[in-house]
């Protein structure tokens with residue numbers, strides 16, 4: 001495809017507030033491009049205009065000025081949304097339907113051919129790991145399950161572009177990791193994913209490229225590595241080194257004409273630590289169950 | 296996108312809307328009204344009105360249908376619309392390849408389906424009560440009444456229900472139009488009731504028009520009559536059911552149906568004009 | 576911000592747009608609305624709004640105008656009944672007036688109202704004055720006359736709304752006949768009743784009977800002969816009874832045999848669904864009350 005998945009040019013969105021029509025600028029002269037088969041992160045604090053940008057891309061809001069296209073089609077056209085999946089921020093669905101009925105309903109709305117609906121529904125439910133809970137009513141779902149079933153409904157018609165607004169907000173690290181896995185799987189299948197978050201750490205390792213918004217303005221945009229790497233520094237992680245050893249290493253470094261900038265203890269992120277612990281418990285639990293079973 | 300796909304989507308949205316209405320227990324009102332109707336009919340028996348009793352039952356049944364139907368039409372439409380807005384299920388829906396007009400039409404049809412069930416059940420209950428009293432009266436009064444021809448024309452009961460349903464359609468579309476530019480539930484309900492009262496009473500101004508002198512008042516009255524649909528047109532309960540020699544002519548029925556359909560579609564399109572601009 | 580782009584201006588423009596569209600729609604639907612409205616309106620006679628407003632207050636008048644006219648009339652009729660039970664004749668009179676002004680369409684209100692006034696109120700008044708045995712005949716007669724004429728006024732008003740309803744003419748005839756024992760006037764109203772399209776067959780027969788009672792045998796004879804010729808051959812027309820009367824009259828009048836009425840005897844047709852064939856006038860269950 002020649003056209004980028006999303007092209008935003010000079011996008012500005014003003015909300016008029018109150019009857020006197022005071023303008024509130026939610027997005028300010030934003031230019032962005034998201035390439036095909038890319039995982040793109042839209043980062044920024046609350047109220048920085050992420051959701052507004054996504055809604056304009058989806059044609060749910062009209063831009064005040066500027067243009068916005070999905071694979072070359074203007075967002076205003078309903079047709080542009082044909083191959084787009086969307087998970088809204090804090091999704092909420094018809095509570096009296098079961099998860100499966102809900103996904104099925106949206107599949108039919110998206111005109112998935114009748115013969116394929118059953119398979120399509122089963123496979124997305126499988127993908128988001130909701131097979132067990134699929135026949136329970138949505139009203140009984142936890143926050144994380146709602147997020148997953150929301151993801152399922154956004155994927156059921158096999159869209160080329162998937163937009164996830166704060167998919168990990170309010171979800172525990174385990175759930176976040178699962179969602180990250182699904183996003184990677186989508187990329188593997190050749191899809192384009194745009195996701196937004198105010199929790200930068202959670203999507204740091206996930207995105208190919210990110211844009212950082214602040215008060216509606218684009219602050220930075222680029223590859224994650226390019227943005228955060230200290231270009232001319234490297235770190236060595238060493239185990240079992242004595243004090244003398246350290247002095248020797250430092251001397252060797254200086255002999256090379258370099259400089260030892262700092263010495264620190266390597267730390268796991270708390271998320272990573274949590275995940276490691278939980279995985280360990282889980283496998284122990286499973287092992288115990290197995291041995292009990294064999295008794 | 297073919298027009299058939301459009302209809303499929305509208306049907307799907309109408310279906311969920313209707314289910315939602317059922318789930319929100321709008322139908323409980325039916326039970327209460329039905330019980331009240333049966334209750335009132337037993338109440339009339341104590342007066343021994345003779346065959347006049349049937350007139351009383353019909354008047355109260357039609358009155359209940361008109362009164363509670365109008366309330367239900369406005370509140371249910373408002374509630375079903377704002378339910379989607381407030382829970383942002385509309386957001387999920389409209390992010391799909393769905394036209395806003397399809398969404399509105401689906402919401403409207405769902406609410407209209409609710410009104411159809413409501414109207415049908417009430418007319419059915421009313422007919423059953425009438426039939427019960429009719430047979431009881433004939434048994435008691437004997438030949439005296441039988442020979443006068445059938446006491447009740449049951450077809451007319453349903454005709455009245457059908458025409459009321461047409462009117463509820465205009466009302467629901469009008470409510471959606473109000474909802475399309477308003478931000479709250481309560482505001483929509485109040486404005487819609489206000490419009491209902493104007494539409495119900497505009498004929499008075501219209502009738503006074505011919506007797507007025509030229510001037511801005513006359514212009515105002517003319518405008519009032521033109522702008523608001525005339526709901527009094529559907530108030531034909533008194534001409535039906537009993538008056539054997541003056542059945543409502545078919546041409547009038549067709550005119551009323553045409554009138555109802557035109558206004559319903561018009562208000563839906565006007566709602567769409569607002570809704571297209573609406574920030575969801 | 577230019578004035579044209581001010582949100583209030585934009586809003587105003589939208590409102591004007593909607594009003595314009597709706598006005599056009601109003602014009603467009605006139606060909607549908609006009610004729611339908613004429614039909615509907617013909618079934619909704621004008622009301623004397625001032626009279627109603629005085630009695631009901633403005634709030635209820637809006638309800639009446641908005642489409643709850645019949646229901647409100649029904650409510651008030653039920654109240655009329657409780658007043659009737661309390662025998663408060665002044666209030667009852669006012670209520671009957673109010674109900675019939677509010678909804679003159681059902682003859683039910685007119686007929687039952689007139690029965691209360693013509694039959695029940697005289698009873699109450701005579702009882703108030705000491706009972707039938709105490710009150711002198713002349714006084715009783717005066718009360719009857721006064722009440723009957725009030726009922727006639729009510730029925731005359733009803734006839735303005737329903738000039739072709741036989742039931743209303745019959746009601747007047749019945750009052751003359753049963754309460755005032757005035758055969759001549761009763762005959763007049765039974766004749767009127769018999770001329771209406773929805774008249775029961777018995778109206779004409781009673782008219783002829785009343786002529787006989789007044790001794791107008793020749794007139795009755797001619798009338799019955801014409802009647803017999805005009806009536807269809809259906810059981811409810813009771814042509815047999817009419818022929819019997821004709822024969823009786825021929826005997827009384829001593830008509831020569833060769834001049835006597837020659838009835839064409841035809842087979843009787845199957846029962847029509849037109850009107851009942853009572854020989855006896857309806858019993859008056861006043862306002863539907865069993866006493």
Ligand SMILES: Nc1ncnc2c1ncn2[C@@H]1O[C@H](COP(=O)(O)OP(=O)(O)O)[C@@H](O)[C@H]1O
Nearest residue numbers: 015024026045046047048049050051052053574
């Ligand atoms: N419908 C609206 N009307 C008025 N202001 C809005 C509306 N939607 C969002 N805003 C404002 O626009 C700004 C950006 O909001 P949003 O895009 O939701 O931020 P984010 O998703 O980054 O948290 C906020 O200041 C918010 O208050």
Ligand SMILES: [Mg+2]
Nearest residue numbers: 050051052089
């Ligand atoms: Mg947001």
